[in-house]
Amino acid sequence: MNGAVVLLARLLPALLGMLGLAAWEALVRVYAIPPYVLPGPLLIAETLRQEAPDLLAALAATLQVALAALATATVVGLLLSVLLVQSRLLERSVYPWLVTLQVTPVVSIAPLILIWADDVFAALLICATVVAFFPIVANTVHGLRSVDPGLAELFRLYGASRWRTLVHLQLPTALPAFLGGVRIAGGLSLVGAVVAEFVAGTGGTRSGLAGRILEAGYRLQIPRMFAALLLLALAGIVLHAALGLVTRALLRHRPVAGER
């Protein structure tokens, strides 16, 4: 009985999704909505199947930018955070500029970056990194500062060097917050990559999914647009889930909230 309930609870989101898709398909058929306004899910699935090679290649290009941006943001974010907590003065002088960079919409600086960078990939990478790295820095700086005062005293008692305190106390303390930041950055890196691709337009040889979406929009190939969107959403979900797995693996020995 209990097992059945758990199973049902697991299946519920999928069930709801199926129901929604069925209603969507029915709506499109009953009202004979033309596909260039709203294609039905079956047509989208068929389009996705037909255009899979082209769309998957585009997805690969986008993912390449997103993953490279996530990696860059993670490394830069971590190093920057460690640097910032070394001195209050440094943090106070640099942090406002990071916030400024964060609140400036990337769409508005992307054209500039595209002009400055020689290479389109580099430009896309910079844009996506700028979007993704702030939550990592914000979370990690907070984490590095949240050291248990008792443990800090213990490290002082044993004359721990600054480096050993960082490695054995501050970094492990900050790990959950850092990983939380990386998970947020994962989604943002994909958003950043797509936004940058939109600004870069359809031109160039390295055209990602955003290029396909734009192109399909111009040509009123709405089913294709939806197929590209679907792929993008799926990629985002997979990325999020993968980062979730990494997080859980790295934190497997930590106490769960509510447990002592």
Add this chain to the structure above:
Amino acid sequence: MSPLLRLDSVAKAYGPGAAALGPIDLTLEAGEFVAVLGPSGCGKSTLLRLIAGLVPPSSGRIDRRGIAAGDEQDIGFVFQDPTLLPWASVVDNVFLPLRLRGMERRAAMPRIREALARVGLDGASQRYPHQLSGGMRMRASIARALVTGPRLLLLDEPFAALDEITRFRLNDDLLALWRRERLTVLFVTHSVFEAVFLATRVLVMSAPPGRIAAELDPGLPQPRSGNLRADPAFAAACGRASAALARAMRP
């Protein structure tokens, strides 16, 4: 023989007019078990932190030559909370003081095992702090303090948060450990019974700013065991300590 530790009119004030402690004169001989008994806020913890060098004294002199080992000092400190690394196993927590001194884990392993055995935690070495009971966490904390083989062990109300049954057992074990290993212990507590049961010398502190108002010898035989708690001589010693504490509290 020169004393292990000597405090000459040591005082601590956190800011002008905010005297927390002292002035205090104190001499600690090797092998002593000294209990510092006092009310909350009398500066007992500050006294331990001064001795450990975690806070500098505002005035006076602390002679640590008896516990100096090269550039480092040979002090084990057990805090009020177990203060274990939550992400590290018991073994790694006990390894920490040695790791911070640059020792390799493999080389440290015999000493870690020994420290764990001394507090009766050998069976739980791979567990994580959140999987341990409060008493076991405190045992891990004591093992960590012992792993460096300190010449002086400082304990800051270590069992205050534990239930009485666990506290009695840990008191018994600490006493046995002190006797077996010939440790020198400075034990801060606000429990008269604990102080009298454990110590060879009880220092009674006054209301803040804390000073040593009285010093008494419980006059109880060694070796002591849990049976002592039912002994009339123990009750009488506790009575004397309580009276001394009450006198010390009067302004």
